[in-house]
Amino acid sequence: MVSTATPPRPRLPRTATVAVSGLGLVAAGLGLTGCRSTPPPATAAPTASAEPSPDPANPATARATLAARAAAAQDRREVVVYQLQQRGYRPRTVVLTRAADGGWRADIAAGALGGTADVAVVRSRQGLYQCALGSATQPAAARCAEVGGPRDRLPAAADPQVQRVFVESLEILTDRQPAIAVTPATAPPGVEGDCWSVQSNSASLPAAVDVGVYCYRADGLLTGGRWSFGTLALAGDPTHAPDRVILPGPVAGDPLPMDAPRRPSATPTPR
Numbered sequence: 048m049v050s051t052a053t054p055p056r057p058r059l060p061r062t063a064t065v066a067v068s069g070l071g072l073v074a075a076g077l078g079l080t081g082c083r084s085t086p087p088p089a090t091a092a093p094t095a096s097a098e099p100s101p102d103p104a105n106p107a108t109a110r111a112t113l114a115a116r117a118a119a120a121q122d123r124r125e126v127v128v129y130q131l132q133q134r135g136y137r138p139r140t141v142v143l144t145r146a147a148d149g150g151w152r153a154d155i156a157a158g159a160l161g162g163t164a165d166v167a168v169v170r171s172r173q174g175l176y177q178c179a180l181g182s183a184t185q186p187a188a189a190r191c192a193e194v195g196g197p198r199d200r201l202p203a204a205a206d207p208q209v210q211r212v213f214v215e216s217l218e219i220l221t222d223r224q225p226a227i228a229v230t231p232a233t234a235p236p237g238v239e240g241d242c243w244s245v246q247s248n249s250a251s252l253p254a255a256v257d258v259g260v261y262c263y264r265a266d267g268l269l270t271g272g273r274w275s276f277g278t279l280a281l282a283g284d285p286t287h288a289p290d291r292v293i294l295p296g297p298v299a300g301d302p303l304p305m306d307a308p309r310r311p312s313a314t315p316t317p318r
Contacts, residue, residue, distance in 0.1 A: 133278075144289065159205075160304065166180060166207055175194050177192050212257055212261070232260045
């Protein structure tokens with residue numbers, strides 16, 4: 048049986064404080080140094096009438112409960128730090144910012160060029176951007192590519208995928224019409240909260256939702272989960288949201304590809 052009780056908030060582990068150098072610049076760009084150290088007022092937990100009592104034997108109840116958590120998540124405005132585990136990589140930092148004006152930004156350490164470049168995805172009222180993040184030694188290297196309007200999606204070749212589970216999937220999780228199957232699930236190691244497995248019932252599954260395991264607190268905070276791109280785990284208490292998200296650099300150039308650049312093949316030496 049899935050519990051709706053609010054578990055204690057995990058404290059930021061010491062390892063999570065050692066972020067990739069590019070994300071040190073991210074903190075400054077986001078204005079994190081000016082944020083309050085205390086978490087924002089928690090979103091009111093769904094009432095008993097809004098969130099039905101969990102019943103593992105009833106798929107409709109599981110889907111309704113997840114929909115209630117996702118609806119609460121849509122109303123949250125905060126800055127949250129997560130740890131990303133991916134096969135073949137050391138644990139990396141992901142910073143999610145949901146601004147007061149509804150814009151959002153996801154900063155992903157080593158999220159592009161085969162894990163060699165820090166990247167951010169930013170959606171504001173002006174449009175959708177994929178940004179290369181500068182480093183502490185090369186802050187001028189930060190730049191952003193505009194890849195569409197406020198309702199567009201990233202092209203697959205430039206999509207880190209991580210940001211989708213925070214915001215873009217919520218529209219599908221709160222909609223009872225798409226052909227998805229929702230069942231209670233076991234939390235991945237290191238993840239707290241109540242968890243649900245989301246799978247496809249149809250080949251026409253909306254592209255905006257990633258199948259996998261989604262874990263939420265009763266107040267709508269995503270505590271982590273497991274998807275094809277890896278496992279996320281909450282790494283600290285939320286902090287105060289800025290008024291709006293800020294691009295980390297000027298708009299110029301093309302988005303970074305996800306794959307590492309190919310090395311030029313050696314030219315054969317003529318005999």
